[in-house]
Ligand SMILES: [Mg+2]
């Protein structure tokens with residue numbers, strides 16, 4: 001029988017009425033007993049067989065279905081006394097405040113009430129927000145009334161004692177749930193409307209429960225331990241507690257026990273029902289298991305990161321995915337990802353058999369599930385799924401393959417997959433790669449894509465997902481492929497680009513002094529499969545030699561012009577024009593590198609307005625990706641040819657250099673002494689808004705910071721220009737001058753919260769110092785370097801300073817993580833329409849033009865839509881002298 | 883539901899940080915809504931009690947055009963739907 005397709009228009013939430021709970025219920029639960037002495041569930045207990053099938057093969061006592069079919073059935077428990085539902089305490093409080101204790105009407109004069117009701121009905125559908133503020137207004141107005149406008153009764157103040165006790169100050173005192181229930185049930189429907197309640201589905205007296213629904217067993221299955229013991233679900237435990245207390249309470253009432261006993265039991269029942277609903281209520285001790293673990297009750301199942309919403313509905317575990325450690329492979333393309341055979345033989349892609357791929361598909365089936373490239377499943381035209389692990393005659397199956405079959409084949413080279421590294425903070429955290437199946441057990445990626453994923457190889461793991469439909473694959477390839485994300489919308493510049501050895505290599509190759517023999521040129525060009533002409537050698541005699549700049553020029557488009565400072569152009573090597581003695585100004589005219597070297601500001605990742613950036617903007621993503629593939633291979637090949645390494649000797653400075661630095665530091669010490677003397681004699685001039693002691697600290701910190709930077713820099717001047725460590729720092733490949741100073745000269749002042757370290761003993765950090773010693777060394781100035789080593793006291797100071805950094809990052813990540821979550825939740829449904837307006841999923845206008853100007857930041861130069869300077873250089877740069 | 887009716891100074895309209903507001907005529911309003919393809923309440927809102935709205939004499943149901951100076955776009959135009967409050 002064909003049924004008409006039903007469409008869900010919306011969901012309306014309400015409160016279950018006691019009648020409804022009884023109607024839904026298949027049995028009343030009457031006893032706290034769960035199993036009898038034979039281990040059979042007791043009828044009328046919380047494991048009553050009528051609540052649903054537990055064991056496979058059984059038939060349901062209620063619906064007659066087997067385990068797979070039976071949906072489970074609710075029971076119900078009649079409570080001896082009503083209980084306030086914790087989830088509705090706030091609503092009950094509002095209702096008690098806004099309605100009269102005598103006549104139970106909302107405390108608004110009849111004619112106003114009529115007006116508000118009319119207005120509310122009008123607003124409700126069209127202006128939900130306004131309706132809400134009307135309700136809020138009515139509530140406030142009603143709560144303020146000192147006298148009932150209907151019956152004239154004086155109104156008392158209602159106090160809510162957390163979590164669920166209501167007190168009528170000056171009136172009846174503590175309001176018991178049965179009194180409240182009576183009160184709430186007297187409020188007329190028409191009065192409830194203006195208070196924002198829909199009495200049809202949410203009568204307020206239903207917020208006080210006197211019948212408790214008992215959820216089906218399927219919701220709280222018991223686990224059978226290997227010892228044969230039964231372990232019940234937390235909810236079952238809690239239900240037993242409730243039933244037991246309820247029995248006791250019933251008994252106490254029936255036997256006419258003293259009021260205080262009844263009241264205590266009632267209170268206890270209230271506690272059990274509350275913690276059954278939510279076991280993390282503020283001010284209530286959580287119900288615990290025997291092991292001391294708090295019970296996971298209803299609210300705990302839904303709430304939080306692992307809860308039903310965030311853990312099972314917003315995000316869930318998926319098939320066709322893999323996760324393993326990542327490692328680098330400079331021989332891959334930037335678009336590729338290396339996938340282990342093991343993974344490639346587990347993940348599959350469904351491919352339709354056609355006359356054109358029939359032979360290939362037969363090959364896969366013949367190879368079977370254990371030989372790559374094979375297949376794991378075949379789906380025949382009738383939809384039957386054949387597991388190739390259990391197909392005896394693969395040959396026969398391969399023969400029978402014809403169009404209409406679907407082969408779930410292994411992952412092969414060229415397949416499109418999504419690759420992801422957490423935390424997925426921006427869109428470049430998930431990109432599409434082409435598969436390259438490789439031996440080994442790790443995923444491999446090109447080093448240039450480390451920055452967008454923020455990946456390194458100290459044990460990082462990444463996830464891989466295989467799109468299963470043609471649409472998904474096409475979409476991934478067109479929108480998510482790595483090369484389409486070289487330019488980042490974060491700052492209109494390439495986020496994918498040269499790092500570390502690519503930069504060192506580029507620098508060494510393009511040095512003025514780099515001359516290559518014909519053999520070397522051939523070697524270099526062979527690594528990138530270059531097949532064009534070799535240019536005229538730059539040096540003809542005594543032997544033919546080529547410059548590195550010539551080699552790099554082979555990869556540049558013939559009409560490309562570029563001029564710009566390199567990272568090296570600073571200090572006494574500064575150059576701002578073509579006339580540059582130091583070769584630190586890069587000039588490319590008509591595709592030829594005429595002068596300048598390649599370093600971080602030329603090919604580096606996250607460097608806007610660089611040569612790399614303009615190559616990509618002007619020649620496209622495809623060209624950019626291909627340029628990177630080739631240039632980076634070239635740079636690495638060259639760095640391999642000349643050798644590039646770092647040793648302890650690289651941070652060893654000659655005595656003269658250290659002496660110079662040391663002298664500077666000594667002078668700073670004297671300056672500090674002078675400041676301390678001034679301070680002690682009361683002659684120190686305080687900084688506005690600071691105490692004298694604070695002023696002294698600030699001044700000392702200034703002097704000592706300068707001591708390290710200036711003194712260190714003086715020593716750095718003695719480093720050889722070919723020193724690998726120095727080369728890396730200057731070209732931006734890795735490390736900074738500060739890092740070198742700390743390795744070779746001194747660590748300098750250690751600080752905690754921007755102050756010199758002072759915490760510890762009274763008036764001194766360690767027992768090694770005199771009381772009140774303000775000298776540099778007593779407050780964390782470290783004279784040692786990483787090469788020379790640190791004294792034990794210096795190690796302590798360094799550890800104290802270093803710890804702050806660790807704490808900071810830990811705090812920052814958790815805070816930014818939460819901020820990210822809130823932002824995403826707020827923005828996830830917004831979209832930019834074809835008219836460039838930004839709208840919400842409900843059609844509300846958020847922006848009249850995306851970003852006010854409708855500009856895609858990815859396609860701008862640093863936020864500006866048009867970069868006139870670049871346009872000039874691009875077109876006539878070849879005859880310009882900047 | 884405030885019914886305050888103190889006078890507000892027209893000077894606020896001259897302030898650097900108060901963008902230019904214009905009250906749309908019925909015809910203009912209909913045209914704008916049609917162009918954007920939205921119902922009036924789907925526009926961003928402005929309260930009738932907003933000082934600028936009061937100076938314009940905007941009543942709930944009206945639509946106001948806001949012309950802003952923008953560092954990126956030069957001039958950006960937005961519309962607001964006047965609501966009670
Ligand atoms: Mg790591």
Ligand SMILES: [Zn+2]
Nearest residue numbers: 060062063070
């Ligand atoms: Zn059943």
Ligand SMILES: [Zn+2]
Nearest residue numbers: 100103148151
């Ligand atoms: Zn009354």
